[in-house]
Amino acid sequence: MIPMRTLATAGRVLLQIRNDPRTIALLLIVPSLLIGLVAWIFDETEVFATIGPAMLALFPFIVMFLVTSISTLRERRSGTLERLLSMPLGRGDFILGYTLAFGILAVVQTAVAVAYATLVCGLEIEGSVWMLFVVAIADALLGTSLGLLASAFARTEFQVVQFMPALVFPQILLGGIFLPRDQLPKVLETIGDWLPLSHAIDALTAVASGDEDSSYIWLRILFIGCWILGAIIIGSLTLRRRTQ
Structure with missing residues (x-):
């Protein structure tokens, strides 16, 4: 992996997204x-604070x-990834470039x-707003890497x-949003603790x-x-040049 190739990939992705207002809005x-909708729903209660x-x-x-997942898949289906990898661009450069690009978007x-x-x-927020910001960025980067x-x-x-049912929904159900994890059956609590x-x-x-x-x-x-x-490591090792 070469930093300049990673940065070039990230720049290309950001340029593409800049020309796609719908993706920027999403x-x-x-x-x-x-978040505003949830706050509005529970406007007269203390639920949103929780x-x-x-x-x-x-x-x-x-x-x-x-x-992230759909954008990366589109690169394979269009043949863009195959053309990029025919040049001196490794899978690691491609994955890290995408991670960097969407990581920047995740910060914003x-x-x-x-x-x-x-x-x-x-x-x-009773604690540090900056710490809240750091955790939220890590969470958004998690969505990027799993995508x-x-x-x-x-x-x-x-x-x-x-x-989504395999990678996302179980984390939502077992994450403690609907019921604290310590009130779940022991097996589900253990699984939730590792997600x-x-x-x-x-x-x-x-x-x-x-x-x-x-x-x-x-x-x-x-x-x-x-x-x-x-x-990121597993994704770079398993990424295929093109989807048939």
Whole structure:
């Protein structure tokens, strides 16, 4: 892997997205609108104060997963990846370039979502807003890396969507949004404890409530980082040149 090739790939992806207003809207605006919708639904209750941090984890994660996986798959189906890999561009350069490009977008998306949730929707943060921002970025990068992993195995956009029940929905169900994990059956609690979205939700909730120290939160960020690194490595090793 050569940094200049990775940066060139990232620049190409960002240039393509800049010319696609719908994708920009999906990435930057839709997560905030969904968070706002949840806040509006529970406007007369204290529910949003409880589940708001989880929404900051959930919606950017899903959006980044979908956009990244479909965009990467399109490169294979159009033959672009095959042409790129015929040049001195390795799979690692391609995956890291995409990770960098969507990582930059994830930072912007997170800034918009966190600002909207706190300033417009009234989500109260007892801990550090900067720490909330860091955890939310890690969560969005997690969606990006898992999207890259899914695109390495999928053959069509429809199959990418089918990966959501396998990679996304279990994390939502077992992440503690609907029921605290310690109230789940023991087997499901154990599975949930090993899923990265659970740790993102835990960390964001801890920052919002101010109940945990920074070491607790950084351990969860480290766990999420291990999942991100693993997904990138597996995705780069299994990426095919072209989908038939």
